[in-house]
Amino acid sequence: TQLLEQSPQFLSIQEGENLTVYCNSSSVFSSLQWYRQEPGEGPVLLVTVVTGGEVKKLKRLTFQFGDARKDSSLHITAAQPGDTGLYLCAGPSGGSYIPTFGRGTSLIVHP
Amino acid sequence: SAVISQKPSRDICQRGTSLTIQCQVDSQVTMMFWYRQQPGQSLTLIATANQGSEATYESGFVIDKFPISRPNLTFSTLTVSNMSPEDSSIYLCSGASTANEQYFGPGTRLTVT
Numbered sequence: 311t312q313l314l315e316q317s318p319q320f321l322s323i324q325e326g327e328n329l330t331v332y333c334n335s336s337s338v339f340s341s342l343q344w345y346r347q348e349p350g351e352g353p354v355l356l357v358t359v360v361t362g363g364e365v366k367k368l369k370r371l372t373f374q375f376g377d378a379r380k381d382s383s384l385h386i387t388a389a390q391p392g393d394t395g396l397y398l399c400a401g402p403s404g405g406s407y408i409p410t411f412g413r414g415t416s417l418i419v420h421p
Numbered sequence: 422s423a424v425i426s427q428k429p430s431r432d433i434c435q436r437g438t439s440l441t442i443q444c445q446v447d448s449q450v451t452m453m454f455w456y457r458q459q460p461g462q463s464l465t466l467i468a469t470a471n472q473g474s475e476a477t478y479e480s481g482f483v484i485d486k487f488p489i490s491r492p493n494l495t496f497s498t499l500t501v502s503n504m505s506p507e508d509s510s511i512y513l514c515s516g517a518s519t520a521n522e523q524y525f526g527p528g529t530r531l532t533v534t
Contacts, residue, residue: 341521352425352513352525353464360521398463402520407452407469409523414463 313337314399316412324420326388331415333399334381340402342382344373347396347414389419423448423516427526434504434533441500442529444514449494454523455487456513464513470497504533 315334323329333342341360345353357366359375359382366373370393372385386393396414403410424447434440444453453470468476468489476489491497501508509532517523 343522345525349460350527350530352515352527353523355522355524358521396461400523407517407520409454409466409517409520411464411466414461416461 314401314410314412316397316399316415318415319413320416322418322420323389325390327419329386329389329417331384331386331397331417332381333383333412335401336380338379340379342375342379342399342401344382344384345398345400347398348394353396353398386417389417391419391421393417394419423450423518423524425514425516425524425526427512427514427529429529430527431530432532434531436505436533438504439500439502440504440531441498442512442514444497444499444526446495446516446524449518450516450524451494451518452516453491453497454515454517455489455497455499456515458511458513458528460511467499467512470499470514501531504531506533509533 317332341358343358344356347353357373362377362379364375370387374383396416398414399412400409426445428443455467456464458464466479467482468478470476470489470491472491486502488500512529515523515525
């Protein structure tokens, strides 16, 4: 089983601050996905990165896939209370559809 | 994309009983999965629901405890059998047609007393 390590596990910041969440593995992934989950809801897909070195932007969120396709990062600029939630990275394990999820990063943005 | 609904959204059950959770997708998907999640924590895959055949279970999960059905490409059920308080959790289903994305239902919050 391919493992995904996420860090930090918890993050509590003030509105307006920047932050970065990391997702690392010793294995190569064909793609990685980032999800955000709010309390009482299921995870919602934010982005999928496929190409090594790829950078994708979603408003204030910037996603990067490592050149070797073993790691990814999520950077949030000027965080807002609406960004609060559990951020999960995930990728197909062993070349199959079977997904592997990271432990998640619980983010709280205080107004 | 796909929109996924789950029923019930929450339930409180007595130990020793069983609960069946339904998952409906608004379009056909290749794969359907069932997960368990403790609040604030990551997802643990229970099984892959296979259309017209037995589900594929992950290590630590067995068919007798978590029977799964998937009669077609848009519907699946998960039964939590002979429940104990340790089964209290959030149960999520998801659907996917590629390895690059999954769409999740809102979850079923189960409390076993």
